[in-house]
Amino acid sequence: MELRDTDRALVQAATAVAKLRCRSQNHTVAAAARTADGRVFTGVNVHHVTGGTCAELIVVGTAATQGVTGLETIVTVADRGREIVAPCDRCRQVLRDHFPALRVIIGSVEALRLLPIGELPPEHHVEDGQQNTTSPASAPAPPAARSAAAG
Ligand SMILES: [Zn+2]
Numbered sequence: 001m002e003l004r005d006t007d008r009a010l011v012q013a014a015t016a017v018a019k020l021r022c023r024s025q026n027h028t029v030a031a032a033a034r035t036a037d038g039r040v041f042t043g044v045n046v047h048h049v050t051g052g053t054c055a056e057l058i059v060v061g062t063a064a065t066q067g068v069t070g071l072e073t074i075v076t077v078a079d080r081g082r083e084i085v086a087p088c089d090r091c092r093q094v095l096r097d098h099f100p101a102l103r104v105i106i107g108s109v110e111a112l113r114l115l116p117i118g119e120l121p122p123e124h125h126v127e128d129g130q131q132n133t134t135s136p137a138s139a140p141a142p143p144a145a146r147s148a149a150a151g
Contacts, residue, residue, distance in 0.1 A: 001114040007073060007105055010034050011084065011112065014077040017042045022079035029085065031055035033063065033074040041068070056091040060098060069098075073114075075105035083109055086120055 014032035022028050027044040031054075034040050043058030055076055063071060074095065078085050086106045087095060095102050096117045104120055107113040115121075 001103060001116070003105075003112055003114050006034065006038065007075075007112065007114060010040065010073055011075050011077070011105060011109065013040055013042055014075050015083075015109075017044060018077045018079050028079045029055045029076060030079075031059045031074060031076040033059045033071045035063075035068055035070055036072045039063075039066075039068060041066070041071075054088060054091050056087050057094060060094070071099050071102055073103045073105065084112070092117065092120060 010032050014030050017030035017032065021044050022030055026047050028047060029045045030042060031044075032040055032042045033056075041059050041063040043055050043062050045055040045058065046053045056074060059074065060071070063069070074087075076085050076087060077083060084106060087104065095104075099117065102117040103114050104117055105112055105114055106120065
């Protein structure tokens with residue numbers, strides 16, 4: 001899929017929110033999503049030992065709060081220069097179920113890629129709140145509390 005200027009702008013929006021709002025261990029990842037008509041919604045994760053909520057789901061809820069239930073493109077950016085991260089498995093499932101045609105921006109800022117939500121490669125992703133991203137592709141399974149805290 002070909003990237004548009006609006007896709008790059010979405011990355012910039014998520015990056016700006018990550019830099020501006022992710023300044024504690026409670027908020028470490030920002031996401032930005034765009035509708036087909038160009039509205040942009042952003043959000044940050046809420047980390048907590050009980051599970052917390054990923055930035056992507058905060059964005060979905062924020063959009064729904066504004067009456068928007070159709071998102072076209074989403075990107076997630078981690079704090080402290082960790083750049084773009086792919087949605088976690090739980091978010092992938094939620095996003096796929098709610099927005100089957102959603103496009104996800106992944107890759108590095110220098111080599112952005114745009115993929116349908118259903119075609120994301122099973123690559124390493126950052127669990128919200130996790131501080132190190134240098135671990136290999138075998139990401140640890142999320143704690144039980146995370147999967148029980150959906151919604
Ligand atoms: Zn997630």
